Amino acid sequence: MVTMKKIAELCGVSRGTVDRALNGRGRVNAETAAMIKKMAEQLGYEPNPAGKALAARKNHPVIGVLLPSEGNAFFDDVIHGMDRAASSYVIYGLTVRYYSMKGYDVDKQLHLMEQMKGKVNALIISPIDDARIAKAIDALVDAGIFVVTIVNDIKSSKRHCYVGSDYFNGGETACALLDALLGGKAKVGIVMGSRQVLGHCERLEGFRHRMEKAPGFSIVDIIENGDDEICSYERTKHLLDDHPDISAMFLLAGGVYGACRAIMQLPEQERPLTIAFDSVPSTVEMMRKGIVKAILYQHPTRQGRMAISIAFEYLVNGRMPDKKNYIMKNEIRLLENL
Structure with a gap:
């Protein structure tokens, strides 16, 4: 030694x-x-672990976590992973402070970031893809704050690393799955969270890219629901009313339960084949009811655990991330292998 x-x-x-x-x-x-x-x-x-823990406690390291988690069950698993990781670092005096918001309001996210100034040593954020957010992240990094983006990334910022899924591949995989299930022909309705979210746009781009190999596929319409269940229900219902010829639904973000409630109002034989993301309890319920055929899983608990661990390593051990992107593999899951 x-x-x-x-x-x-x-x-x-x-x-x-x-x-x-x-x-x-x-x-x-x-x-x-x-x-x-x-x-x-x-x-x-x-360093000796006991000595390292003593030194860390004197510095009182604080990680701020800013997520659009209100009303979005996906983030429950992310936070669960964070809590599990943080519990193993209690000996080092690590504190994690959560800041939550609903939806994708740029001004709200900027306000919460402003509140953190002088209170945190590191920030884990699921950012809105907006130039003002990127500028605020850059200002924090310039002030010595360690920044990790999680679940969603942002263009052209100084963030230290990203932890999350490959959204483009998620869209490609979703299209390939529908292609296999429907025999190469489908009229697709798409429900996304927000075009202000980089990951949602990349997932849509990936879907469209894979469609080039499925000439029998067409996108009927794309709606945004802000990852809100009520909005998702209302807009999906209008989508289905306006386009009764839809044969497949791609729910590429949150608001899955609301969209599925709208689908359930159709006669069983007229319901489109539907795929979604993540195994939150309400989506699993819809799989059991036969509304959602399959999901793509993004390992949210692992994302949360990894983000906290990366921030801890920097704050306590001074270790920078060894890469810019920590990507979780998209996995296809059916009711039988959940």
Whole structure:
């Protein structure tokens, strides 16, 4: 085991100097500090867990989590994963503060980000894809805040990494699944959350891209529901009333239960084949009722756990992410393999 004493001997300095250099305590000549850190890295030095925990508790690391989780059951599993990860870091004094919102209101998200200033050392956020949000993220990073995007990403920001699914592939997979189930011919109605969400747009783009291999497919209409169940019900009902020839429904985001309630009002023989995302309880209920044929699973609990772990590693161990994107594989699930 490599110790501070060993590093001190090899660098020709005192153990106290090594401690100050590696833990940022007191003043150490920049050249000496660089030499010590390089030696520690070469030797694979790992701080003593008890000492590391004591040092972390003194710093009181705080992670802020900002999610559009109100009324969206998908985020329940994300938060569950976060809570599980955070519980294992209690010894380090880690605190996780949750900030929630409903839907995709840019001003609301900016307001909550503003509230966090000076209160958090890291931010995990499911961002709205808007230039003002990207600018706010950049400002936080410039101020020394570690930023992880989760579930959804954002264009052109300085965020440190993204944890979530491959949305483009999710759309491709959904189209390929419908193609296999319907024999290459379908008139598709699509229900999405919001065009302000990068992932939703990428999922739609992936679906359209895969449609090039299915000439018998056509998109009848695309509606947005803001991931709101009531809105989803009302707009899906209008969609089905206006287009009785729809043979397939692709529910590419939240609001699945509301959309399915609208589908249930049709006579059984006229109901379109429907696929959706994620195994939240209300969607599983609709699978049992035969309304949803299959789902694509994005591993929400794993997403939450990984995001907290990445932020912890940075705050407590000073480790930057080893890649920019941590992608969860989209998995097709039927009622039989949930």
